[in-house]
Amino acid sequence: MEITSVSVRKTEKADSRLRGIANVVLDDAFAVHDIRIIEGDNGLFIAMPSRKTSTGGYKDVAHPITPEVRKQFEEAIFEEYNKVLEENEE
Numbered sequence: 001m002e003i004t005s006v007s008v009r010k011t012e013k014a015d016s017r018l019r020g021i022a023n024v025v026l027d028d029a030f031a032v033h034d035i036r037i038i039e040g041d042n043g044l045f046i047a048m049p050s051r052k053t054s055t056g057g058y059k060d061v062a063h064p065i066t067p068e069v070r071k072q073f074e075e076a077i078f079e080e081y082n083k084v085l086e087e088n089e090e
Contacts, residue, residue, distance in 0.1 A: 001027060001069070001072075002026065002027055003024055003025070003072060003073070003076045004025050004026065004027060004028045005023075005024070005025035005028075006022060006023070006024050006025075006077055006079075006080040007022065007023045007080065008020050008021070008037070008077065008080045008081045008083075008084050009021045009022075009084075010081070010085070010088065017038050017039045017040070018038055019037045019038065019039050019044065020036075020081055020084070021037070022035040022036075022037060022077045022080065022081070023035070024073065024076065024077065032048075032049065032062050033049065034049045035049060035073070035077060037077065037078075037081055044081075045074075046073060046077055048060045048064075049061045049062060
């Protein structure tokens with residue numbers, strides 16, 4: 001599996017920990033939209049797209065199965081997020 005495209009839209013709500021939304025394309029064939037970039041207590045992390053359950057909780061709609069694939073997603077998304085931040089500084 002190869003991540004062939006990543007796009008990030010930065011968000012700017014002062015009272016929110018949400019920093020951006022990412023879309024990822026795998027192998028030029030499968031897209032995952034609405035991956036949230038969140039500022040946590042220990043830095044940035046990604047939250048995969050989810051839906052609300054009947055009990056009021058949330059369940060991921062799509063997510064990496066292995067830690068290695070999660071790391072691939074994080075690295076690609078954070079790289080693009082940092083590029084977007086740099087572009088906004090100019």
